[in-house]
Amino acid sequence: xSKMRFFALQELANRKPLEVTPPxxxxxxxxxxxxxxxxxxxxxxPREAYKAVTDAIDKGTPISREVADLVANGMKSWAxxxxxxxxxxxxxxxxxxxxxxxxxxIELGDEGGVIERFSGKLLVQQEPDASSFPNGGIRxxxxxxxxxxxxxxxxxxVVDDTLCIPTIFISYTGEALDYxxxxxxALAAVDRAATDVCQLxxxxxxxxxxxxxxxxxxxxxxxxxYNARPDLCLTGRTLMGHSSAKDQQxxxxxxxxxxxxxxxxxxxxxxxxxxxxxxxxxxxxxVAPNQFELAPIFENVNLANDHNQLVMDLMKRIARKHNFAVxxxxxxxxxxxxxxKHNNWSLCTxxxxxxxxxxxxxxxxxxxxxxxxxxxxMVYKNQDLLRASIMSAGNSHRLGANEAPPAILSxxxxxxxxxxxxxxxxxxxxSKMTAEEKTTLKLxxxxxxxxxxxxxxxxxxxxxxxxxxRFEFRAAGSSANCAAAMIAINAAMANQLNEFKxxxxxxxxxxxxxxxxxFRVLKETIIASEPIRFEGDGYSGQWKEEAARRGLTNIRHVxxxxxxxxxxxxxxxxxxxHIFNETELNSRLEVELEKYTMxxxxxxxxxxxxxINHIVPTAVIYQNRLLENLRGxxxxxxxxxYDVLSADRKELIREISHRVTAIKKLVRDMIEARKVANxxxxxxxxAFAYEESVRPFLDEIRDHIDHLEMEIDDEIWPxxxxxxxxxxNACEASPESKSQQEILHYVQDDxxxx
Ligand code: ADP
Ligand code: MG
Numbered sequence: 001x002s003k004m005r006f007f008a009l010q011e012l013a014n015r016k017p018l019e020v021t022p023p024x025x026x027x028x029x030x031x032x033x034x035x036x037x038x039x040x041x042x043x044x045x046p047r048e049a050y051k052a053v054t055d056a057i058d059k060g061t062p063i064s065r066e067v068a069d070l071v072a073n074g075m076k077s078w079a080x081x082x083x084x085x086x087x088x089x090x091x092x093x094x095x096x097x098x099x100x101x102x103x104x105x106i107e108l109g110d111e112g113g114v115i116e117r118f119s120g121k122l123l124v125q126q127e128p129d130a131s132s133f134p135n136g137g138i139r140x141x142x143x144x145x146x147x148x149x150x151x152x153x154x155x156x157x158v159v160d161d162t163l164c165i166p167t168i169f170i171s172y173t174g175e176a177l178d179y180x181x182x183x184x185x186a187l188a189a190v191d192r193a194a195t196d197v198c199q200l201x202x203x204x205x206x207x208x209x210x211x212x213x214x215x216x217x218x219x220x221x222x223x224x225x226y227n228a229r230p231d232l233c234l235t236g237r238t239l240m241g242h243s244s245a246k247d248q249q250x251x252x253x254x255x256x257x258x259x260x261x262x263x264x265x266x267x268x269x270x271x272x273x274x275x276x277x278x279x280x281x282x283x284x285x286x287v288a289p290n291q292f293e294l295a296p297i298f299e300n301v302n303l304a305n306d307h308n309q310l311v312m313d314l315m316k317r318i319a320r321k322h323n324f325a326v327x328x329x330x331x332x333x334x335x336x337x338x339x340x341k342h343n344n345w346s347l348c349t350x351x352x353x354x355x356x357x358x359x360x361x362x363x364x365x366x367x368x369x370x371x372x373x374x375x376x377x378m379v380y381k382n383q384d385l386l387r388a389s390i391m392s393a394g395n396s397h398r399l400g401a402n403e404a405p406p407a408i409l410s411x412x413x414x415x416x417x418x419x420x421x422x423x424x425x426x427x428x429x430x431s432k433m434t435a436e437e438k439t440t441l442k443l444x445x446x447x448x449x450x451x452x453x454x455x456x457x458x459x460x461x462x463x464x465x466x467x468x469x470r471f472e473f474r475a476a477g478s479s480a481n482c483a484a485a486m487i488a489i490n491a492a493m494a495n496q497l498n499e500f501k502x503x504x505x506x507x508x509x510x511x512x513x514x515x516x517x518x519f520r521v522l523k524e525t526i527i528a529s530e531p532i533r534f535e536g537d538g539y540s541g542q543w544k545e546e547a548a549r550r551g552l553t554n555i556r557h558v559x560x561x562x563x564x565x566x567x568x569x570x571x572x573x574x575x576x577x578h579i580f581n582e583t584e585l586n587s588r589l590e591v592e593l594e595k596y597t598m599x600x601x602x603x604x605x606x607x608x609x610x611x612i613n614h615i616v617p618t619a620v621i622y623q624n625r626l627l628e629n630l631r632g633x634x635x636x637x638x639x640x641x642y643d644v645l646s647a648d649r650k651e652l653i654r655e656i657s658h659r660v661t662a663i664k665k666l667v668r669d670m671i672e673a674r675k676v677a678n679x680x681x682x683x684x685x686x687a688f689a690y691e692e693s694v695r696p697f698l699d700e701i702r703d704h705i706d707h708l709e710m711e712i713d714d715e716i717w718p719x720x721x722x723x724x725x726x727x728x729n730a731c732e733a734s735p736e737s738k739s740q741q742e743i744l745h746y747v748q749d750d751x752x753x754x
Contacts, residue, residue, distance in 0.1 A: 007224070007228075007548070008222075008224040008225045008227070008228040008720055009558070010121035010152065011222075011223075011224060011323075012222045012224055015222065015261060015323055015329065015551070016261070016639075017260040017261040017263070017264040017322075018261075018264045018265075018321065018322050019264075019339065020264050020267045020271070022267075022271055023271065023275070027274060030274065030275055031274045031582040032274075032275070032276075032277035033275050034082065034157050034159070034264075034275045034276050034277070035155050035157045035158075035276060035277040036075055036078055036079075036157065037154040037155050037277060038054070040107075041053060041054075041071075043072070043526070044074035044075070044077055044078045044206050045071060045074040045088060046070055046074075046237035047072060048067070048070075048273050049067050049070035049071050049074065052064070052067040052071075052323055053067075053071060053152060053321075056152040056153075057152055057153050063152065065120055065121070065124075065375050066120070067120070068120025068121070068123055068124050069119055069120035069121075070120070070124055071120065071123060072118045072119055072120045072122065072123040073118070074358075074464070075118065075123065075156055075163060075229050076105065076117075076118040076163075076281075079158055079163040080105075080116070082158050082162060083123075084105075084158055084161055084163050085104055085106075085116075085161045085162075085163060086102040086103060086104050086161055086162040086163070086688075087102070087103060087106065087118060087122070087162065087163040087164075087165065088100040088102045088103065088162055088163070088164055088165065088704065089101070089126045089128070089148040089150075089165050089167040090164040090165060090166050090167065090538065091166075091167045091168065091169040091178055091180065092169070092179045092180050092309060092481060092483070093133040093134065093169055093177060093178050094133065094134040094135075094136075094178065094179070094591045094595075095133065095134060096310050096479060096481075096586070097309075097312070097313065098310075098313060098523075098596060099128075099141065099169075100164065101126075101128060102162050103122075105117060105118050109193075114602055117560065118163075121247070122149050123150055123165060125147055125148065125149050125150070126147070126148045126167070127145050127146065127147055127148075128146055128147065128148060128169070129144055129146065130144055130146025130169075130171050130172070130177055131144035133146070133169075133177060134177075134591040134594070134595070134740045135171065135177050135587060135588070135591070136586065136588060136590035136591040136594075137586075137587055137590055138171050138173075138175050138177065138583060138584070138585025139588045144172075145171075145172045146169060146170060146171050146172060146177055147169070147170050147171075147172070147346065148167035148168065148169050149167055149168050149170070150166075150167055150244065151166045151167055151168055151180060151302070152641075153184075153185070153302055153303075154166040154302055154303055154306045155277070156282065157276050157310075159276070161283035166180070166306055167180075168180045168181040168184070168374060169181070175550065175581070175583055175584045175587065176580070176584050177482045178482065178484065179305075179483035179487070180302070180305075181303065181599050182483075182487045182579045182580055182584075183301065183302060183486055183487050184302060185300060185491075185577075185578060185579045186486065186487045186488075186490040186494070186579050187209075187210055187486075187490055188299055188489040189490065189491055189494035189495075189577045189579065190208065190347070190490040190491070190493050190494040190497070191207055191208050191209065191210075192357065193493070193494040193495075193497035193498045193501070194208035194347055194349075194371075194493070194494075194497055195207060195208050195349075196497070196498075196501050197370065197371075197374075197497050197500060197501050198349055198355070198367065200370075200501070200504065200514065200518065201363060201366065201367045201370075202221055202349075202351065202353075202367070204351050205349045205350065205351055205353075206350055206376075207349070207350040208347050208348065208349050208355070209300050209301075209347070209348050209349075209350070210300065210301045210345065210346070210347055210348075210486070210490050211298045211299065211300055211301065211304070211344075211345065211347070211348055211350075211470075212298060212300070212301040212304035212305060212307075212343060212344065212345055212482060212486060212511065213295065213296065213297065213298030213299075213304065213343075213344035213470070214295065214296075214304060214308050214341050214342065214343055214344070215282075215293055215295040215341060215342040215344070216294045216311060216315075216341055216478065217286055217291060217292070217293050217337055217339035217340055217341065217478050218291070218292055218293075218294070218315065218326050218327060218328055218478060219227075219288070219290050219291050219292075219326070219327040219332050219339065220262060220265065220290050220292065220324045220326055220327070220331075221290060221324065221325050221327060221620070221725045222323060222324065222325075222516065222725070223319075223320065223323045223324055223325050224323070225720045225725040226325035226725065227325075228719060228720050229719055229720060229725060230606060230609075230610060230719075231606055231607070231610060232325070232327070232332070233727070234377055234602065234606050235329075235602055235603045235606055236327060236328070236329035236332065236479070237327075237329045237331055237332045237333070237394070237397075237603075238332060238333055238334070238396070238722050238725075239603060239606060239607045239610070239698065239702060240607065240610065240611075240615075240701075240702050240705040240706060240709070240719075241331070241333075241334075241706065241709065241719070241721055241722035241723075242706040242707075242709055242710055242721075242722070243334060243335030243336065243722060243723070254459075257285075257286075258283070258285060258292075261322065261324075262324075264321060264322060265318060265322040265324060266283050267291075267296075267313075268284070268318050268321070268322070269294070269315060269318045270315060271713075272311075272314050272318060273307075273311060273314065276307075276310060276314075276361070278307040278310065278311060279294055279296045279297040279476075280293040280294055280295070280296045280311070281295060281297050282294070282296075283295075283329070286337065286339075287336075287337040287403070287686075288333070288337040288338075289336065289476065291336075291337060291339065292358075292722065294311070294315075296311075298344060298346070298470075301345075301442070301482075301486050301490070302717055304482070305481070305482045305483050305486065307559075308331055308341075308481075308482050312328060312384075312479075315328075322715040327339075328478050328479040328617055329394050329478070329479055330394035330395045330397060330398045330477040330478050330479060331394060331397035331398055331401075333722055334702075334722075335404045337404075338397060338398040338401065338403065338404055339477075339478035339479075340398065340404060340405075340474060340475070340476060340477060340478055341476045341477060341478045341480060341482065342473065342474045342476065343472070343473040343474075343476050343482055343485050343486065344467070344470045344471070344472050344490075345470060345471050345472075345473060345486070345489060346469060346470040346471070347371065347493075349472075353367070354377075354469055354470075355367065355371040355577075356368070356371060356372065356466075356469055356470050356471065357468070357469040360712060361446075362442045362445055362446045365445045365446060366442075366445060366518065369420075369421075369424075369445060369522065370500070370518065370522065370634065371523050372417075372466070373421070373525050373526055373529070374493070374496050374497055374500050374525065375411070375471060375493070375496075376411055376525070376526070376532055377414075377496050377500075377525045377528065377529040378489075378492045378495075378496040378528040379409055379411055379492075379529075379532050380528070380529040380531065380532035381465055381492070381496065381529075381569060382488070382492040382569060382570070382573060383409040383532070383552060383553055384553055384555070384561075384567060384569065384570065385488050385492060385564060385565070385567075385570040385573060385574075386464075386473075386475075386485070386488050386489065386492070387407060387409060387555060387561050387564065388488070388561055388562050388563075388564040388565045388570070388592075389484045389485050389487065389489075390473075390475050390476045390477060390480060390484065390485050390693065391558055391561040391562055391602075392477055392480065392558070392592075392595070392596065392599075393558065393595070393596050393599035393600055394477055394479055394599070395475075395476075395477030395480070395556045396686075398477065399475060399556065400544035400554075400556050403539075404475075405461070405462070405463035405474050405538060406463065406538055406539065406543070406544070406554065407475075407554050407555055407556045407561070408463070408538070408543070408544070408547045408552050408553070408554040409463055409464060409475075409532065409552065409553075410462060410463060410464065410532055410533070410534035410538060410543075410547070410552065411462065411464045411465070411466065411471075411532050411533055411534070412459040412462035412464070412465040412466060412533075412534065412535060412538075413466045413535070414459075414466065414535070415534060415535065416555050417466065418533060418535065420445065421526050423441075423444050423446075424441065424444075424519070424522060424523055425523050425526050425527055427440065427441045427444070427519060427521040428441070428519045428522075428553070433516050433519065436515070438515060438519075441519065459535065459538070460540045461537050461538035462474070462534070462538050463475040463538065463573045473485055473489065484662070485696075487579060488573075491573050491574055491577050491579045493576050494573075494577050495572065495573045495576060496521055498577075500521060500525065503521045503524075504517045504521050507520060507521065522549045525599070531550035531552060532552070533552060534546075534547075557691060557692075558687075558691055559593055559596060559598050559684070559687040559688050559691050560688075560691075562589065562592050562593055562596070562687075563589070563684075565585065565588060565589045565592070566585060566586065566589055570585075571585070590683050593683050593684055593686075593687040594683050594686075594687070596687050596690065596691075597677075597683070597686050597687045597690045600690040600691070600694055600695050600698075601674065601678075601690065601694070601696060604674060604694050604698060605674075607698055607701055607702070608667045608670060608671060608701075610719075611663050611701055611705060612664070612667055612669050614718040614719065615705050615708060615718070616660055616663060616664065618708075618712060618716055618717060619656050619659065619660050619708055619712060620660065621716060622656065622712045622713060622716060623653055623656050623657065623660075624654075626649050626652060626653050627653065629649060630646055630649055630650070630653075632648075633644075633645055633646050652711060655707075655711065656708065656711060656712070659704045659707060659708055661703050663701055663704050663705065666697055666700055666701045667697075667701065668706070669697065670694060670697035670701070673689075673693045673694045673697065674694055676689065676693070677689035677690050677693065677694055700739065709721065719743045
C-alpha cells in the first residue's frame with residue numbers, strides 16, 4: 001500500500017463525529033441573528049433612514065448620500081455588537097464563487113490614534129480591480145477599474161468578524177461583470193411584463209415577484225482521502241478509477257439513515273444558515289453513495305440566489321471542520337448519479353396570488369392558465385437559451401447521461417392538465433364564440449383545482465416539470481450560480497408575456513371582447529407550443545428520436561450549446577428586454593467559452609501528469625514483479641510445466657505493456673492537441689478544439705487506467721480507489737469508529753468481492 005493511501009485510511013479510521021453545540025435558545029430566537037434585517041434596521045436606524053431603505057427595497061427609489069451615511073452608521077453599530085471589525089462588498093463575479101475583499105473599520109483619527117469608521121460612501125460603492133476577474137474582453141487595458149454598488153434589496157450579513165454587503169459588480173464603463181446585475185434586470189423585466197398581463201384580469205396587481213427554491217445536491221468525502229486524490233483536489237472530479245462493485249444498485253442510499261459524522265456536519269451547517277437568515281429546511285441522503293441534498297423554503301429569486309451562493313461557501317468551510325471535503329461538481333464519479341440543483345420557480349403577485357397555482361374562481365383559473373400556457377411557449381421558443389444558461393464543462397457529464405435530464409428541453413404537465421389545454425384548442429373555434437361556448441369552456445376551466453388536487457403525477461425525468469404550483473428546472477448543475485438559469489428564464493418569460501399581451505391588445509383593438517381575445521391567443525399558443533409537451537420517460541432512447549421528429553434541439557456539444565447565447569432568439573430576449581447590451585452579451589459568451597476551455601485544459605493536464613507520474617511507473621513496477629516471477633518459475637519447473645504455468649502471467653505482462661504504451665502515446669497526442677488548440681487565435685475556436693480534439697482523450701486514457709487499476713496489485717496502486725473515497729458509510733456502521741486494521745480488512749474484503 002502506498003504511504004499516501006495508508007495514511008489517508010489511517011486518518012479515516014480515527015474519525016469520530018464532531019460535537020456540535022447549538023446556540024442557546026430556540027431556533028426562532030437565533031434565526032437571522034447575523035442579518036441586518038428590517039427588525040434590526042428599525043432598532044439601529046433613525047426613522048427617516050429606515051423609511052428611505054424600505055422605499056428603496058419596495059419601490060426602487062434612490063438613496064441619498066446623507067441617508068447612506070445614516071445607514072452605514074447604524075450597520076456599523078449593529079455589526080460591532082457582534083464583534084465585527086471588518087467590512088466587505090460581497091459580489092458574484094463570473095467565476096464559480098463569490099468575491100470579497102475585507103477592509104477594517106480602522107482609520108487614523110485627526111488627533112492621533114485610531115478610530116473605527118464606516119461611511120455611507122464606503123457602503124454604497126467600492127472600486128475593485130476588474131482586470132483580475134473574468135470580463136470577456138470588456139476591460140480596456142488603460143481602465144482596469146470596476147465598481148461594486150450596494151444592492152439594497154438583499155440585506156447585509158455578518159460572517160466571522162466581517163460585515164458583508166451584497167453588491168453588483170460593473171466595469172468602469174458601466175457593463176455588468178457579474179451575475180447579480182443582469183439578474184436584477186431580468187427580475188424587473190418579468191415584473192413589468194407579468195404585471196401588465198395580470199392587469200387584464202385584476203387591476204389591483206401592481207407588482208409580480210419571481211420566487212426560487214433551490215435544491216442543492218452534493219457529495220461528502222473524507223478529507224484525507226480527498227487530499228490523496230490530486231484529480232479531486234484540482235478538478236473537483238475523479239478523472240480515473242473504475243466504479244465500485246457496490247454503489248447505488250441496491251438503492252439503499254436514497255433517503256437512508258444519515259451517518260452520524262454527516263449529521264453532525266449538517267447540523268452545524270443548518271445552524272450557521274439559520275443565523276444568516278437562510279431558511280434551510282430539508283436534508284436527506286441522495287441516490288449515490290455519500291450524496292446528499294439540502295433545500296430551503298423558497299424566497300424571492302435575488303435573495304434565494306444570494307443565499308445559495310452563501311450556502312455553497314459555508315458548506316466548504318464547515319465540511320473542513322468536520323474533516324470532509326464537499327464536492328459540488330456535477331459528476332464527481334463515473335457510474336453513479338451526478339449532482340444537480342433543481343430550480344423551483346414561480347411568479348407571485350403583490351396581492352398574494354401564485355400565478356402558477358389554480359385560482360379560487362374561474363377568473364383566477366384563467367389567470368393561471370394564461371401563465372401556464374405562456375411558460376410552455378417560453379420554453380419552446382427558448383430551448384437553446386435555457387440550455388446555454390446551464391451548460392458547462394461539469395454539467396455536460398450529467399445532461400444526457402441516463403440518470404439526469406437530457407440535453408433536450410421538454411415540459412411535463414401531467415395528463416389532466418394537458419387534457420384541459422387540449423379541450424381549449426377544441427372548444428375555441430374560428431368564428432366568434434357564442435355565450436354558451438364561453439360558459440362551457442369556463443366551466444371546464446373551473447374544474448382545474450379539483451383536477452390538480454388529485455393529480456399525484458410526478459415525472460422525475462422531465463427537465464422542466466410542472467409540480468402543482470411551480471415549475472422545476474432540473475437541468476441546472478450543482479455548482480452553478482442559479483442566476484444564470486434565472487436570468488434566462490425570467491428574461492424569456494418577460495419577452496413571451498410581452499408578446500402575448502401585444503397579441504391580445506391587437507385583437508381587442510380590432511373590436512374583440514377581452515375574454516375571447518385571451519382565449520384565442522391562448523389557443524394559438526397552445527397549438528404552437530405543443531412539441532415542447534412531453535409526458536413520457538425523458539431518459540429513454542425513444543424520446544431522443546421522437547424529439548428529433550418534433551424538431552426539438554438536442555445539443556451535448558458544450559461550445560455549440562453555449563453559442564446559442566448569441567443566436568437571434570436569445571438576442572431578441574436578452575438584448576430586446578434590456579438585460580444585456582451587445583457588448584455585455586458577447587463578453588458573457590467569451591467568458592463561458594474560455595471557462596470551458598480552461599476547465600478541460602486543467603483536466604487534461606492533471607490526467608496527463610497522473611498517468612505519466614503515477615500510473616505508468618506503478619504499472620512498470622508491477623510488470624517487473626511479474627517478470628521476476630516468471631524467472632523464478634523457469635528456474636523451478638521443467639520447460640513443459642513452465643509453459644503451462646506461465647501462460648496467464650505472460651498474457652498479463654503483454655496486456656500491461658500494451659496499455660502502458662497506449663497511455664504514453666495518448667498522453668503525447670493529447671499534449672499535441674492542446675498545443676494546436678492553444679495556438680488558435682480566437683476563443684471560440686479554442687473552445688471548439690478543446691471539445692472536439694482534446695476532450696475525447698480524457699475518456700480514452702481513463703479507460704486504459706481503469707483496466708490497469710483492476711489488473712495491478714492493489715498494494716502498490718498509488719491513489720485511493722473511487723469506491724474508497726465514498727465508503728464512509730460502511731466505516732461508520734459501528735458506533736465506535738473502526739480501527740485501522742478493520743478498515744484495511746474492509747478494503748481488502750471489498751476487493752476480493754469485486
Ligand atoms: P421535491 O419533492 O422536488 O424534493 P420539495 O418539497 O423538497 O420538493 O421542494 C423543493 C423546493 O421547492 C423547496 O425549496 C421549496 O421551498 C420550493 N417550492 C415550493 N413551492 C414553491 C413555489 N411556489 N415557488 C418556488 N419554489 C417553491
Ligand atoms: Mg425537486
